[in-house]
Structures are given as C-alpha cells and as structure tokens.
Amino acid sequence: MSEEQKQEQSPVNGTEQPERAPEGGERPDAGAAASGETPAAAAEGEAAAPAKPERRPLTPEEREARRQAALAARAAKAAAAGGEGAAAAGSAATGGDAPEAPPKPPSPNQPLLDRAVQLIRELVAEDAVEEASLNELNDDLPTLVIRAEHWLKTAELLRDHENFRCQYLRNVAGVDHETHMEVVYHLLNMDSGVMYCVKVRTDRDRPSVPSVVPLWKTADWQEREIYDLLGIDFPGHPDLRRIMLTDDWVGHPLRKDYVPVDPEV
C-alpha cells in the first residue's frame, strides 16, 4: 500500500481506532497479524490506482484486515499489561509470543498495585484477586477485580490495613456487562491521596454482592440505588429497598435487557 493511500484513508481509519494507531510499539504486531491479507489488499490497491487514485473507499476486506490488526495489537498490549500486573503469575506465558513493546517508563502506580495484590493474596486468600491492572485512561488508577466470596474480607483489609487505610468510599457504581454484573468501588486514602478501584463481579441471573454498609455507612443509599436500578442483591444490607422508583415498579431500568412495562411512558 503506498504512502499517499495510507494518508488518504487515515481519516476513515481514525474513526475506527482513535489515537491508538500512532504509537510505535504496536506497529510490528499489527503488521504481523495482518500479514495474511495485507499484500493482497495492497496489490489490489495498486491495480486500481491508475484508474482512480484518490477517494477510493476501503474495501470491506481491507477494513476487516485493519480491524483485525488493531484488535490483535490491542490484545497483545493488554496481555502484556496483564502479565505485568499479575507480577508473578502470567508474565512467562504472554512474554513469549509478542515482541516486547519499547520500554515505557513504568508507572509510579505499578508498585502500589503489586503491593496491593501481594497483601490481598497473603492476608485474604490466594485466589482472591481475579485480575489486577492499571487503568491507563484514568491516570494509571490501580484496578483490582476481587472474587465475591472474598470481597468482605478484602474490603476490611482495604479499610483497616496500614498499607491501604482507605477510610473514604468515594463511589459505588453498578454496571451490567451483559455477560455478568459488576459493582465498582472507588476507595480513597485521604492522608496519602492514593485511590484504588475495586470491582466485584457477579452472576447476571441472580446477582449478589456482599454489602459493605457495615464498613462504610455511605454505601447504604448507593447500594439501594444499585439494587433499584440494576437489581443486584446486597446480602447484609440493613434495609434494602427501592430508593428512586416506586415500590411496585417492575424490573430494573439500567439492566440491558430491561423492557418498559408501558412503552408509551
């Protein structure tokens, strides 16, 4: 594919995968992953070039190839990041197949995350942490996914252990991911300003996550709101009732499969 064509097409491409593409580290992966289709597409492009050099829209195959390349690159990157995050566990497995990205300065939050994972594994349970990563979009916010059965104990650790001291629960949010439900907690240590994002996943048919009201009173209404709008049960909550909608409301509106009872309303 010639250089002008790439430039010509880049606006189209740009909408598919905003601002990720220019990063140097992904290029080799992208090329390798798409190598099966790229030469063909390029040849086709050259053949078509004399007739209509400009304004040729991407063929569906090309677009698919680009999409695949971007996906592969992103997956490789995510795998690499996940490997780092899980420290001991997965790095050997993922390190081999993808060429290493050019050394990015490690985030100052990486030690925070590693320490958190280590402590939770030691003091709660070996399998308590399902996933651990840094949220790059959000200033490398340390993000942990905790198994529901270990959540209460982990929450207590996060609040009381001297390494965390997250006495302030900033926000509780529920998300319906269609494959599962997720409750997202943002915890803050007010003295050091360190913040953690903790997620607890639960089954979608009978969603249930232990309540943290005994630990943080602020969770009371926030859990009620999530129960009301997403239908997640919080065993241990002192008074789990609807808070926004009327008591006789049918369904939970923020669920992705919600059907309004009266479509006119």
Add this chain to the structure above:
Amino acid sequence: MTTRTEELLLNVGPQHPSTHGVLRIVVKLDGEIVTEAEPVTGYLHRGTEKLAESLNYTQIIPYTDRMDYVSAMTNNYVLCYAVEKMMGIEVPERAQFLRLIAMELQRIASHLVWWGTYLLDIGALSPFLFAFNDRERILQLFNELCGARLTYNYMRIGGVKWDAPEGWIDRVKQFVKDMKSHLDEYHNLVSGNEIFLSRVKGVGAYDARTAIEYGLSGPNLRCTGVKWDLRKNEPYCIYDRFEFDVPVGKNGDCYDRYYVRMEEIRQSLRILEQALEQFPPEGETMGKVPRVIRPPVGEVFVRIESPRGELGCYIVSRGKAEPYRLKFRRPSFVNLQILPKLLVGESMTNLVTILGSIDIVLGEVDG
C-alpha cells in the same frame, strides 16, 4: 390527672417550602422530639443515567444542567472533563480560563442561594433579598455569556461554546469588586446575630470520623476540620495556578457549615480576581475535537469540587458514540444520608435548620 403521650407520625413534604424541592421526610415524634426520621426520595427521578445510554456525549450535556440546577456549570464541566480525559483532548488556555471563571461564579451564586434560603428557613427574611440581588447579577453575566440563566449547556467537549462577549471580563471584575464589600455587609448583617447564633451553634453536630464514614464531602466535610478540597488535593482545570485557602470549621455544627460556605465565597472571589487578571487576551475557545466523539474502550472516574461536594462522573465506554454506562456520583445524594442520624433527639423546630445546613438540591439527589 395523668398526662398521656402518644407517638405522632408526621409527614413532611414532598411539597414543603423548607425541603427546597420534592423531598419527603417521615418523622416520628415524641412530643416535640424526633425519635425517628426517614427521608423518602425519588420524586424527581428522571433516569438521567438511563437516558444517557441512548444519547451521544454532546447530547448528554444539557441533561447534566438539570441535575444540580443551582450549579449547572460544574455539572457541565464534570462530563466534559471525563470525556476529555478518556480521549486525551487538549483544552485551549482561553477556554480553561472561561471554564474556571464560570465555575467560580457559579459557586458564589450557589452559595448565595443557600445563604438566602437557609436564613429564610430559620426566620430571617431580608438576607434572601440581598442574596438574590447579587445572584441575579451572576445570572445576568451567564446570560450574556451563553444565553441562559439556569441551564447553560455552556461547556462542550474540548472547550466552551461561546467566547466572552465584548466587555464581559470587565463586568465580571466590577462584580467581584462589589461582591467583596457585600460579603462583609452580609457578615455584619447575620453572622454575629444573637438569635441566629442560638439557632445554629451546636445544632446538628458530628465529628470528622462520622463525616468520612458517611462519605460526606464539600462544606459538610470541611466543617468538621478535614481540609479536603479537590481543587487543592486533586487539582483539575487550572486550579493549581491560583492561590486560595481552604476554609475549615471545627465543631461540625450548622454554624460551621454556614461559616465555611461564607468563607468559600471569599476564596472564590480571590480565585476570580487572579483569573481575571491573567485572562489571555485572545485565543481559541475550542480544542481539536474529532467530529464524532467516540472515547476508546475503557472506563474513567473523574471527580471535581462542586459547591455541594465531590461530584464524580464514571463512564464505561465500549468505543461507541454513546456511553455504555454513565454514572454520576452526586454529592447531594450522598450527603443527605446522614440526615436521619442528625435528626434523632432533636426538636422538631431544628429539622429545618439541620436539613437546610446540608444544602441539598433535589434534582441531584434524585438523579
């Protein structure tokens, strides 16, 4: 003859002048003393978060105006800030200044509404008239800026919709100058008044530990002595360029909340003075923004200091033009939770004093 007393169940609201909206409180009374109180919310629930899932990001901005409608500018900002953070959009200098000036004017306007109506609630009529006079000038300034008095829809992803009109900055400067002297007058008028002090001193008090446990934020947290202001602790916009103090209280009672808010007006005026002085004479008001706003796959949680406390915005994006899930951490909603605890054991007359001091806006409580 023996006196027989009975528990009295009293329903306050949802249409009651002192609840400032449609809040209902079911109160159990033993004589004059509250034994149990239960806030009932949801009368103003419009399902903003649900509606947002079928709108693109620019279309959601007007909905944020209607959450905390006393402080729409900060609500506008938090959504734009979240999207800009996800997409790495740079906001031009001049737009940053306009945003900051708008948000600080908004903070003053919001605190003035609170000051006026709070004193009205506890029986002082004239402060209301003074407060709304000054607030009217701010609304007039906003009207010149974006053509609306309450629901501005002024901030856009990447900048602001309109540049400041001719002479606007000078008019804001004049307002800041006047407001400074008015603030001293207001203190003279109310802050030392015997009757006022006896109504608010020591009423509705809680300590810092309780405040943190209940997740309180803003003046409700700072009145206990916790120096936590997101403009200082997690600077956003361009707040780190200006000098200002974070006023805190000590006793965590209604008076301290009053005091903290009044001093915050003074600090906002300080920020405004500096910002107006440094205001760039020219420049863009919109950054480079793609035509279709499509944040990458991922999630972000941002928070800012609204006049009522920590206003957060949590976005889960699947790379579409509409958010997969949008959640606002609404300070009024979180702050109101402490009300039942504060009311128990208080006399019925203090219900209004305490409720007013929390400073809620029902549009925000109910989302």
